[in-house]
Amino acid sequence: MDIHNTTEDRVLGLVHEIFDSIEKEGKPDRPCTCYQCRLDTACYVLNRLPPRYVVSSRGVARSESETLEKQQEDADIVSLIYEGLHKIAKSLRPHFTHNPADKESPASIKGPVFNMPTIIGRVFNGVNFEPISHIDVVLLEDGKLAPMIDPNWQNPYNLIPNTAGTFTFWPKPKPAEKAGLQRTFNFSISIQAEGFEALQHFFTISVVSEELVQTSYSMQRTYKVPDLYLFPPGNDEES
Numbered sequence: 001m002d003i004h005n006t007t008e009d010r011v012l013g014l015v016h017e018i019f020d021s022i023e024k025e026g027k028p029d030r031p032c033t034c035y036q037c038r039l040d041t042a043c044y045v046l047n048r049l050p051p052r053y054v055v056s057s058r059g060v061a062r063s064e065s066e067t068l069e070k071q072q073e074d075a076d077i078v079s080l081i082y083e084g085l086h087k088i089a090k091s092l093r094p095h096f097t098h099n100p101a102d103k104e105s106p107a108s109i110k111g112p113v114f115n116m117p118t119i120i121g122r123v124f125n126g127v128n129f130e131p132i133s134h135i136d137v138v139l140l141e142d143g144k145l146a147p148m149i150d151p152n153w154q155n156p157y158n159l160i161p162n163t164a165g166t167f168t169f170w171p172k173p174k175p176a177e178k179a180g181l182q183r184t185f186n187f188s189i190s191i192q193a194e195g196f197e198a199l200q201h202f203f204t205i206s207v208v209s210e211e212l213v214q215t216s217y218s219m220q221r222t223y224k225v226p227d228l229y230l231f232p233p234g235n236d237e238e239s
Contacts, residue, residue, distance in 0.1 A: 005051045008042075011077055015042045018081050031089035036151075040093070044084030045077060093151070112179045114207045115214040116149075116171035121225030123165045123191065131165030132230060134158070135193040139169045142186050147172040149215070170217075176209035183207060189225060196230040 019033040019041075031037070119139065123132045136156035139146045148155050149170045157167040174185075189201040205223055214221065 004054050006054055007049055007052045008046060010074065011042050011045050011049070011081075014074065014077050015045070015081055018078065018085070031085050032092060036093060037085070037088050040088045041081060041084040044088065045080040048080055049077065111211045111213055112176045112209050113173040113213050114176050114181075114183055114185070114209045115173050115221070116185070116207065117205065117221040117223045118217060119169040119171070119187070119205075119223045119225060121167055121189065121228060123159060123167065123228045123230060126229035126231040129229075132159060132193070133161040133163075133165065135191065137167040138190040139171070140188045140190055141171065143188075146187065149173065173213050179209050179211045181209040183209070189228065191228070191230065193230060195232060197233050199228060199230055201225065201228055 015038050019038050022030050023033050121137075123135070123137060124130065125132050136158050138156045146155055146169065149172050153168070153170040155169055157169060159165060159167060171185075171187075174183075176183075184204050184206045186202070186204055188203070189199070191199040203223075203225065
């Protein structure tokens with residue numbers, strides 16, 4: 001058994017119970033109860049609770065047997081859920097349909113698949129070596145815009161000041177005939193920003209197909225793009 005956070009299970013279970021109850025009430029001013037808003041609410045709650053990890057079936061049993069403490073914790077979780085869902089309702093993610101009928105992950109591909117790693121890189125001003133912001137970084141696959149695993153991962157990715165020039169992508173898994181096949185995928189990073197020469201960085205990623213789609217982020221599945229530098233026109237990088 002792997003390390004498991006039982007708090008996550010309890011929070012997700014209570015989130016679904018509360019959101020399902022809100023749907024049944026059918027009030028016209030009810031908050032959005034779609035899958036993404038449920039996840040956002042769960043994240044809001046989990047970021048405000050201490051985790052509780054177990055590594056064995058005995059640990060799970062002990063966690064379930066602590067009845068009185070569990071009841072109090074559940075009451076605290078419920079309070080945080082209502083607090084979170086109202087905050088989430090005031091700032092819905094713009095890239096989702098927010099259809100209440102969507103109660104499951106939007107990932108529709110079933111295995112076997114080629115699970116793509118997350119792609120991470122940084123962009124700097126080649127003159128002063130400062131991180132660049134307020135520009136779009138585009139991930140292309142075979143010259144076309146690469147689709148992402150879900151709308152939480154944007155392509156193009158807009159760089160903002162508080163991420164120090166860092167961009168991230170998670171390409172959508174590709175169907176495979178069977179598990180165990182190896183395939184190389186061709187990607188490129190494209191940047192066109194006012195005041196700088198256009199940049200195109202090409203790279204390949206080799207992936208072995210798997211039976212199941214991986215939907216949990218992992219640092220072990222990350223491809224690091226070398227730091228990229230943008231230069232004003234006529235100010236090429238010295239070799």
